[in-house]
Amino acid sequence: MSGVLVVAEVRQGALRDISFELLAGGAQLAASGAGPLRVLVIAGDPAAHAEVLNVPGVEEILTVTSPLEHFEAHLQGRAVSEVITQLQPAVVLAGHTVDSMGFAAAVAAQLNLGFASDVVSLSFDDGMLQAQRGSYGGRLVATIDFPGRERVMALVRPGTYEAPLPGGGSATVRDGGVTLQASQAATEHLGFIEADGGDIDITKADFLLAIGRGVEEESDVEKMMELADAIGATLVSSRPLVDAGWLPASRQVGQSGRTVAPKVYLAFGISGAVQHLMGMRKSQTIIAVNTNASAPIFGVADYGAVADLHDVSDALAEHFGS
Amino acid sequence: MKIAVTVKLAAALDESAVLRDGAVDDSDLEWDVNEWDMFAVEAAVELKDAAGEGEVVIVSVGGDQVPEGLLSCLAMGADRAVHVRVPHEAESLDVIAVARLLAAVIAQETPDLVLSGVQSSDFASAATGTALAGLLELPHVAVVRDVVMADGALEVQRELEGGLIERLKVRLPAALTVQTGINEPRYATLRSIRQASAKQRTTVTPAELGFDDAALAALPAARTAALAEPPVRTTAEMIEGGAAEIAAQIGSIVKARIA
Numbered sequence: 001m002s003g004v005l006v007v008a009e010v011r012q013g014a015l016r017d018i019s020f021e022l023l024a025g026g027a028q029l030a031a032s033g034a035g036p037l038r039v040l041v042i043a044g045d046p047a048a049h050a051e052v053l054n055v056p057g058v059e060e061i062l063t064v065t066s067p068l069e070h071f072e073a074h075l076q077g078r079a080v081s082e083v084i085t086q087l088q089p090a091v092v093l094a095g096h097t098v099d100s101m102g103f104a105a106a107v108a109a110q111l112n113l114g115f116a117s118d119v120v121s122l123s124f125d126d127g128m129l130q131a132q133r134g135s136y137g138g139r140l141v142a143t144i145d146f147p148g149r150e151r152v153m154a155l156v157r158p159g160t161y162e163a164p165l166p167g168g169g170s171a172t173v174r175d176g177g178v179t180l181q182a183s184q185a186a187t188e189h190l191g192f193i194e195a196d197g198g199d200i201d202i203t204k205a206d207f208l209l210a211i212g213r214g215v216e217e218e219s220d221v222e223k224m225m226e227l228a229d230a231i232g233a234t235l236v237s238s239r240p241l242v243d244a245g246w247l248p249a250s251r252q253v254g255q256s257g258r259t260v261a262p263k264v265y266l267a268f269g270i271s272g273a274v275q276h277l278m279g280m281r282k283s284q285t286i287i288a289v290n291t292n293a294s295a296p297i298f299g300v301a302d303y304g305a306v307a308d309l310h311d312v313s314d315a316l317a318e319h320f321g322s
Numbered sequence: 323m324k325i326a327v328t329v330k331l332a333a334a335l336d337e338s339a340v341l342r343d344g345a346v347d348d349s350d351l352e353w354d355v356n357e358w359d360m361f362a363v364e365a366a367v368e369l370k371d372a373a374g375e376g377e378v379v380i381v382s383v384g385g386d387q388v389p390e391g392l393l394s395c396l397a398m399g400a401d402r403a404v405h406v407r408v409p410h411e412a413e414s415l416d417v418i419a420v421a422r423l424l425a426a427v428i429a430q431e432t433p434d435l436v437l438s439g440v441q442s443s444d445f446a447s448a449a450t451g452t453a454l455a456g457l458l459e460l461p462h463v464a465v466v467r468d469v470v471m472a473d474g475a476l477e478v479q480r481e482l483e484g485g486l487i488e489r490l491k492v493r494l495p496a497a498l499t500v501q502t503g504i505n506e507p508r509y510a511t512l513r514s515i516r517q518a519s520a521k522q523r524t525t526v527t528p529a530e531l532g533f534d535d536a537a538l539a540a541l542p543a544a545r546t547a548a549l550a551e552p553p554v555r556t557t558a559e560m561i562e563g564g565a566a567e568i569a570a571q572i573g574s575i576v577k578a579r580i581a
């Protein structure tokens with residue numbers, strides 16, 4: 001059992017950033033003795049991605065040709081599973097992404113691999129892999145190990161490693177030795193629906209007032225809209241308010257919404273779940289108001305106040321009004 | 323149409339909780355039906371209603387907190403519930419172990435459809451439903467935000483990053499993981515809760531499913547070796563004082579940052 005296998009992620013014909021981040025993580029593990037770093041790319045035209053995936057530290061690029069133009073969970077699972085069975089890597093890395101959520105745990109369960117998802121750090125010591133991940137809504141950090149498992153699959157949170165520049169390595173490219181057939185797919189792709197542009201482009205605003213589930217009443221959304229107007233901010237929100245239909249999807253910040261980086265992000269009643277943070281952590285200044293002093297949002301904020309958002313919003317309206 | 327829904331009782335850690343000897347104290351935990359699973363139960367009830375016939379069976383692996391959660395799922399319209407009762411020390415079973423226990427129950431139930439939540443609010447693994455589908459060798463789609471039956475198959479929308487949506491068709495039997503916002507989970511009424519208590523609830527042990535103590539101990543694909551507070555809880559400069567002071571501070575930060 002040796003080596004690190006990175007599973008690259010391709011969407012609509014393009015490699016996603018996470019593929020490169022995983023190579024950085026994989027290279028660190030390889031340098032700590034986990035064995036050679038290989039990357040597996042499954043796509044309609046996998047060879048087209050080989051050159052950029054060839055970053056320093058990668059020994060081999062394995063290609064598997066998909067008969068379909070788009071990711072299909074069952075074809076992906078089959079290819080990953082066959083390559084793991086051939087190579088017996090000690091560590092398999094994939095992204096903690098929507099595509100991986102669709103196939104990775106199925107492979108891990110079927111092959112009886114060690115498994116951890118949403119991993120934020122990895123180390124390889126004395127032949128043992130350890131991982132860290134959040135627990136209890138990100139309140140605590142858990143250290144995970146994998147007793148009795150010689151091969152481990154870890155799904156790594158996007159943003160954990162810094163992506164290296166594409167290309168510049170000396171890897172060999174070879175066929176992964178897996179033949180996929182369209183008939184092995186268990187789903188049929190009917191099309192994509194692009195994200196709705198909506199009434200507003202929140203990625204262009206300098207100042208965002210972001211509201212979360214701490215705003216308990218739909219009637220308060222109107223009040224927050226007025227506050228945003230009064231202080232010169234654009235109103236955005238976390239997902240639950242969009243799920244409830246209180247605000248349109250075009251105002252949702254986060255993994256399944258928009259990614260923003262305004263000059264100021266003022267968050268009211270948002271806990272700071274990872275999928276929300278992914279969409280706003282690059283903001284220049286983050287101010288968080290939350291009644292819960294241990295809310296994870298304070299872990300990324302520049303300024304924080306443990307306070308009730310309703311009190312602060314009334315005071316802000318007054319402050320900016322005068 | 324027979325639908326199995328996997329439901330987890332998820333734990334929220336009290337705001338002021340502190341670790342004792344690297345462990346969480348039971349008294350600091352508050353249990354609730356996992357948010358995502360409310361949407362999964364609602365989706366199952368709606369699909370059954372649209373089909374005009376069928377059964378919705380809830381399956382949950384856990385300890386003492388499970389029965390009350392099952393009752394609220396039954397009050398939402400599910401027909402029957404199975405509690406896989408695990409001993410207290412096994413409550414930290416990892417996702418793969420839980421998936422294997424769920425698979426043992428669901429293999430006997432042979433439903434047309436298995437619904438899980440995308441993820442649980444406490445450990446956010448986002449993996450159990452897909453692991454379960456793999457073990458049952460069912461066609462599966464993760465992170466589903468819309469589902470309808472059409473000509474004996476399911477048409478689903480899978481939600482990708484950045485709000486991109488993929489439309490897919492998947493034949494039955496199948497397994498889906500359900501995303502929040504797919505529907506509006508109904509509230510249980512006093513009447514529905516009363517009716518729920520008359521519905522069938524069964525309890526099984528891992529041993530009854532064929533996992534003796536040794537087999538149960540060998541199930542997890544991972545172990546929590548240590549729990550700790552994050553190295554830095556907050557990087558933020560905290561603004562003290564009442565609402566007026568906080569507002570004034572926010573005002574001056576905004577003014578300074580937005581030229």
Ligand SMILES: Cc1cc2nc3c(=O)[nH]c(=O)nc-3n(C[C@H](O)[C@H](O)[C@H](O)COP(=O)(O)OP(=O)(O)OC[C@H]3O[C@@H](n4cnc5c(N)ncnc54)[C@H](O)[C@@H]3O)c2cc1C
Nearest residue numbers: 212213214238239254255256257269270271275291292309
């Ligand atoms: C695949 C996937 C994609 C996702 N995509 C997104 C996404 O794009 N965007 C997103 O936001 N989420 C997304 N989520 C959901 C995410 O996991 C969280 O559930 C969500 O971000 C929580 O929103 P919240 O912080 O508003 O609510 P909560 O987590 O419920 O937090 C509410 C906060 O308000 C505080 N509060 C309560 N009352 C008050 C008060 N009076 N004053 C001040 N504070 C108060 C509470 O202390 C708490 O911290 C996604 C999840 C999945 C699985």
Ligand SMILES: Nc1ncnc2c1ncn2[C@@H]1O[C@H](COP(=O)(O)O)[C@@H](O)[C@H]1O
Nearest residue numbers: 329330383438439441442447448449450
């Ligand atoms: N102990 C459990 N019992 C029943 N279902 C579970 C359990 N743990 C997880 N699940 C299901 O798996 C989904 C995803 O959870 P997770 O993979 O833990 O994030 C949940 O929404 C449930 O549907």
